[in-house]
């Protein structure tokens with residue numbers, strides 16, 4: 001049995017406020033020693049995820065910008081990926097739109113809805129809004145497929161949804177921002193594609209774990225065998241209706257760590273029982 005772990009980053013593996021994952025070290029160490037693929041599934045951009053992977057010394061496939069694209073590093077376990085397009089140093093399965101198309105729509109509605117996308121904000125403004133360093137904010141601004149935005153009056157989102165839909169777009173929400181994304185993408189769709197590529201290449205049964213904390217994680221949690229929801233920092237949970245949902249005790253990296261250790265322990269006991 002092969003285990004795959006799909007994880008959201010902000011507010012899940014990384015703490016909401018300080019973006020630290022220090023408390024997740026014991027679980028990360030177990031994942032590393034058992035060579036379990038840890039697949040970041042985030043609204044973050046490719047450059048942001050690459051920086052984090054390199055810092056954590058992880059070389060695994062990842063899903064960027066809310067399921068807009070699945071990136072498989074070149075020569076990853078000698079996988080053959082029929083669906084993808086070579087874009088050095090990856091094979092990429094793209095589900096989302098081009099960023100220029102998203103921006104074009106953004107520009108057409110931003111005055112009417114009083115909204116600001118990352119493309120309208122300076123690096124300094126993004127750093128201030130997110131608590132990221134200027135270097136990190138610069139990478140967050142290097143969008144390829146989707147646009148995070150703030151809207152002055154959140155009750156107007158309802159009015160914006162059908163207008164976006166008429167242009168093939170939809171709106172999802174993460175911990176800090178709304179995101180304007182293609183309606184052909186979501187984290188769940190990308191997770192299923194990724195899982196299929198693994199199954200086809202390694203054969204046998206794969207068991208998938210998913211961890212997330214926000215509305216934009218729902219489709220991912222619906223698409224895995226073991227869905228784990230983390231609480232927000234105030235202890236409340238996103239409203240999600242999945243029958244086998246596991247709720248973590250603590251938010252961020254601490255909750256992530258405990259949840260992963262529990263899953264590994266339970267799977268171990270089950271395989272010993274057999």
Ligand SMILES: [Mg+2]
Nearest residue numbers: 008010011214
């Ligand atoms: Mg999150």
